[in-house]
Amino acid sequence: MTGRRKLAVGNWKMHGTRDSLGEIDALMQAHPAPRARIVLCLPATLLHAASIHAAPSSVWLGGQDCHAGIKGAHTGDISAGMLRDAGAGYVILGHSERRENHGETSEEVRAKARTAQAEGLVTIICVGESLAQREAANTLDIIGAQMDLSVPDTSTPENLIVAYEPIWAIGTGRIPSFEQIVEVHDFLRKDLAERFGDKVASGISLLYGGSVKPDNAATIFAAENVDGALVGGASLREADFTPIIHALESTVLPGDITG
Numbered sequence: 707m708t709g710r711r712k713l714a715v716g717n718w719k720m721h722g723t724r725d726s727l728g729e730i731d732a733l734m735q736a737h738p739a740p741r742a743r744i745v746l747c748l749p750a751t752l753l754h755a756a757s758i759h760a761a762p763s764s765v766w767l768g769g770q771d772c773h774a775g776i777k778g779a780h781t782g783d784i785s786a787g788m789l790r791d792a793g794a795g796y797v798i799l800g801h802s803e804r805r806e807n808h809g810e811t812s813e814e815v816r817a818k819a820r821t822a823q824a825e826g827l828v829t830i831i832c833v834g835e836s837l838a839q840r841e842a843a844n845t846l847d848i849i850g851a852q853m854d855l856s857v858p859d860t861s862t863p864e865n866l867i868v869a870y871e872p873i874w875a876i877g878t879g880r881i882p883s884f885e886q887i888v889e890v891h892d893f894l895r896k897d898l899a900e901r902f903g904d905k906v907a908s909g910i911s912l913l914y915g916g917s918v919k920p921d922n923a924a925t926i927f928a929a930e931n932v933d934g935a936l937v938g939g940a941s942l943r944e945a946d947f948t949p950i951i952h953a954l955e956s957t958v959l960p961g962d963i964t965g
């Protein structure tokens with residue numbers, strides 16, 4: 707038993723219009739009572755419609771980013787409270803595509819996370835190294851620094867999930883070796899324990915993300931400190947996501963948090 711919740715989180719990125727809501731129906735039909743939590747982090751434009759579609763639902767919803775402020779003159783931005791109002795319970799923060807494309811720093815990620823947690827969202831904070839950093843054997847230093855700066859002190863097992871996403875594995879079809887995944891996830895657990903204590907750290911779910919597919923999911927989920935996946939491309943279609951969810955559900959043990 708891990709005592710933690712297992713999560714299959716889909717990240718639709720900038721994909722999907724209302725035509726895509728049928729995939730959510732299909733997902734709910736395929737998983738009426740999932741033992742792992744299924745979360746779809748949708749484009750913000752789809753959240754409200756999806757929340758109507760999905761209710762009452764086996765599928766939880768999330769956003770992909772939010773502003774650090776509660777409200778104000780921030781054209782084009784979305785607040786955590788707005789995401790919650792539209793039906794989200796989760797938000798991805800610090801995804802490498804936002805760190806790269808929008809220059810988001812870890813300090814900004816922490817400020818966003820603090821606000822999102824205060825607004826009642828579960829924050830999925832992403833960390834991960836580039837290929838150059840991995841090749842220079844800097845992976846754990848980079849991830850340690852990202853953790854220190856990105857994770858707010860207000861984090862608890864109820865409001866924090868950490869996703870390890872090696873940048874070079876996202877959308878490439880390449881994944882780290884099993885040993886590399888184990889090494890980083892064990893490091894993350896230890897890092898959280900040093901900061902928050904063993905009890906809190908042992909309750910925080912850790913996800914792996916980057917080219918998770920139906921044919922590699924079971925291997926990835928065999929790592930003790932991998933509690934689920936953050937899935938991009940393979941979450942867009944129910945037919946691809948379902949085998950990943952099944953692989954995760956088969957790792958749920960008595961004593962783990964389900965539902």
Ligand code: PGA
Pocket residue numbers: 717871875876877878915916917918936937938939940
């Ligand atoms: P991918 O994306 O599964 O398409 O590699 C994962 C992610 O960016 O969260």
